[in-house]
Amino acid sequence: MATSSDLGTYLGVTVDDVRAQQFIDWATALCQSIVNPLPTGADAVILDVAARGYTNPTNAQQETVGPYTVGHGKVGGGLYLTRGNKATLRRLAGGGSAYSVDTLPTGVNCVQTLTISATAGTFTLTFNGQTTSALAYDAGAGAIQLALEALGSVGTANVAVTGAGPFVVTFINNLATTPLPVMSVDTGSLTGSASVALTVAGVRAPGQGLPYWDFDYYNSGGSSLPIG
16 A cells, blocks of 8 residues: 655655645545455555545635636545546556456354363363364364364364464355354363353355256255256
8 A cells, every 4th residue: 555655755845744644545546436346556546546635635626727727626626536547446446447346245154162161170162063072171172173073063174163262263165154053062070160262253154055067956855956
């Protein structure tokens, strides 16, 4: 991203860093109103926009020099996008002069946190109706992950457990980007306490779970019938 020092270099003068950065931020927001996220090379447009505003400190919309009147754009003085600026941003984004970026939301993996405070004993975890084998109070991330992967409701490579306590449990692959129930922990055989908290709720990606395009029709028995 362009910086205040970049603006000084662009203008060929020493700039006030705080004021210059403010114009950089404003110019960036203006450019993002055309394409977002900003494409590679957008810094040149940001500097061009910021430079106009920075060199027009009174925010005058017009200046008269002799018999000539020079316009500085709309309210806000020199801080505006020219047609050329807009066209450049769209071209850099890869879609020509009529293009603007429209980003789709992406799915989010479900993340749960397991916290254990114990000195002896064992505990179990239950996920979606299935319970792990007993885990030692001082079990590490690897042992917890293997116990969860052994569950039919999880499966191999569908969960990643990291940390040394609290443990971060991230559901991935077949369980990625999916709303999931929070695990429960049984501490009946544990000397101490343990709990599970939902850290990040799973969110489906757009279109996730839809049937394949060539298997849109299903018979009553549940088998798929290809189109064509």
